[in-house]
Amino acid sequence: MNWNNKNVLITGISGFVGSYLAEELLKNDSNVFGLIKRRADGTKAKNLVDHGIDNDLKLLEGDLTDITSLANALDESQPDYIFHLAAQSFVPRSFKNPMETQMINSIGTANLLDAIRIKNYDPKIVFAGSSEEYGLVISSPTQYQQAQTQYGTIFPEPEKIPEVPIKETNPLRPMSPYAVSKVYGDYLMRNYYHSYGLNTVVSRAFNHEGAGRGSMFVTSVITNQVMKLKFEETDKITIGNVNAFRDWSHVKDIIKGYMVLAENGKSGEVYNQGSMRTNSILSYILLSLEHAGWNINKIETFNGEKSITDPTENDNDKIYGIKFDKTKVDKMMLEGNLEYSIEDKGILLDTEKGTVSVEFNPDRFRPAEVPILLSNTEKIQKIGAKTDYKLDDIIKDQLNYYIKEGNRV
Numbered sequence: 338m339n340w341n342n343k344n345v346l347i348t349g350i351s352g353f354v355g356s357y358l359a360e361e362l363l364k365n366d367s368n369v370f371g372l373i374k375r376r377a378d379g380t381k382a383k384n385l386v387d388h389g390i391d392n393d394l395k396l397l398e399g400d401l402t403d404i405t406s407l408a409n410a411l412d413e414s415q416p417d418y419i420f421h422l423a424a425q426s427f428v429p430r431s432f433k434n435p436m437e438t439q440m441i442n443s444i445g446t447a448n449l450l451d452a453i454r455i456k457n458y459d460p461k462i463v464f465a466g467s468s469e470e471y472g473l474v475i476s477s478p479t480q481y482q483q484a485q486t487q488y489g490t491i492f493p494e495p496e497k498i499p500e501v502p503i504k505e506t507n508p509l510r511p512m513s514p515y516a517v518s519k520v521y522g523d524y525l526m527r528n529y530y531h532s533y534g535l536n537t538v539v540s541r542a543f544n545h546e547g548a549g550r551g552s553m554f555v556t557s558v559i560t561n562q563v564m565k566l567k568f569e570e571t572d573k574i575t576i577g578n579v580n581a582f583r584d585w586s587h588v589k590d591i592i593k594g595y596m597v598l599a600e601n602g603k604s605g606e607v608y609n610q611g612s613m614r615t616n617s618i619l620s621y622i623l624l625s626l627e628h629a630g631w632n633i634n635k636i637e638t639f640n641g642e643k644s645i646t647d648p649t650e651n652d653n654d655k656i657y658g659i660k661f662d663k664t665k666v667d668k669m670m671l672e673g674n675l676e677y678s679i680e681d682k683g684i685l686l687d688t689e690k691g692t693v694s695v696e697f698n699p700d701r702f703r704p705a706e707v708p709i710l711l712s713n714t715e716k717i718q719k720i721g722a723k724t725d726y727k728l729d730d731i732i733k734d735q736l737n738y739y740i741k742e743g744n745r746v
């Protein structure tokens with residue numbers, strides 16, 4: 338599509354994803370407007386400065402919880418396209434302060450849609466829904482039993498097991514206030530299409546990472562600590578649940594997907610965005626260390642009970658009907674032959690450069706967890722999206738980001 342001279346409004350422009358999208362749109366000569374909260378100290382948003390685009394954007398002060406400011410932003414930008422990315426996006430924060438998340442994500446989305454309706458604008462609106470909406474995805478009969486025991490009920494009951502790879506038609510079982518807020522936005526987008534004819538398209542993106550990813554998300558937690566190990570600023574890695582599996586994409590693939598949805602997405606429809614891979618948090622730690630120069634021979638729990646040699650050995654066998662790159666430990670975990678618990682306390686990694694300790698921090702475990710995410714993205718592929726980046730590319734980009742001392746936290 339020709340983005341030249343199109344008016345594009347991005348909510349959440351100063352965020353991790355918004356800044357990548359804005360840069361790409363500027364390269365395509367769009368007029369990029371961004372909704373931004375007033376900064377009391379007058380400083381510029383780091384992401385926009387890092388991308389070198391802070392002077393090329395038209396930033397409009399506004400807040401999702403203030404519908405008048407949204408109406409003003411629409412008047413100022415006269416948008417052909419809106420990417421609604423702004424959100425409180427950290428799942429643990431939504432457990433601590435659920436109302437804040439609902440106000441920003443749910444009511445904020447309602448305000449935006451209603452401002453567009455009242456003002457009678459007709460932009461194409463792409464909404465950042467989330468794979469978190471699928472939530473409690475059942476991947477095996479054992480995991481089904483565990484979930485039954487832990488939560489008492491699974492609703493709706495799975496029609497088949499495994500429920501992966503996840504299609505847009507999979508049941509939604511949101512597991513956090515954040516996830517519920519995204520389900521609300523997802524349904525409201527489609528309701529405003531059906532009720533008022535607004536041209537809304539929903540993206541359900543699976544996890545997306547890259548340089549500049551917020552420091553509290555697990556891939557940054559890991560790569561930041563690996564670089565701190567490298568520069569001898571720490572002597573261990575601290576982490577939460579290493580059993581969870583995520584479908585990690587590079588943010589650059591996802592923002593291209595957003596543009597594909599703006600161009601070819603059918604109004605009123607939902608599209609997954611992801612990599613069609615799934616890997617464990619443990620693998621992200623091991624592979625990050627290997628990229629940073631630690632070759633891992635063996636891993637063993639602190640009590641010596643669970644011991645695995647060559648844990649990162651690559652495996653490309655078919656599982657859940659598809660092939661994707663995973664490690665030996667991923668395969669063992671997916672087949673139900675390996676699981677870590679808080680009682681294991683941590684894992685010692687035997688490497689060619691000595692032992693590295695990975696310590697479990699019970700505070701980092703969530704009250705309700707999403708055990709596995711693995712996308713089926715055939716629907717969005719049919720309208721032009723593709724995956725260019727491998728897991729290794731994502732890890733390398735994140736490690737590179739943390740080489741710079743000022744970026745390490």
Ligand SMILES: C[C@H]1O[C@H](OP(=O)(O)OP(=O)(O)OC[C@H]2O[C@@H](n3cnc4c(=O)[nH]c(N)nc43)[C@H](O)[C@@H]2O)[C@@H](O)[C@@H](O)C1=O
Binds near residue numbers: 545553581703707
């Ligand atoms: C698509 C979706 O993607 C993101 O949501 P998320 O999957 O919750 O992302 P995360 O990186 O915080 O956690 C991933 C997994 O990693 C586990 N984990 C272990 N140890 C730590 C740890 O130390 N920190 C964190 N944060 N997680 C840890 C944690 O328990 C979870 O299983 C958001 O962008 C969200 O906005 C969104 O929409």
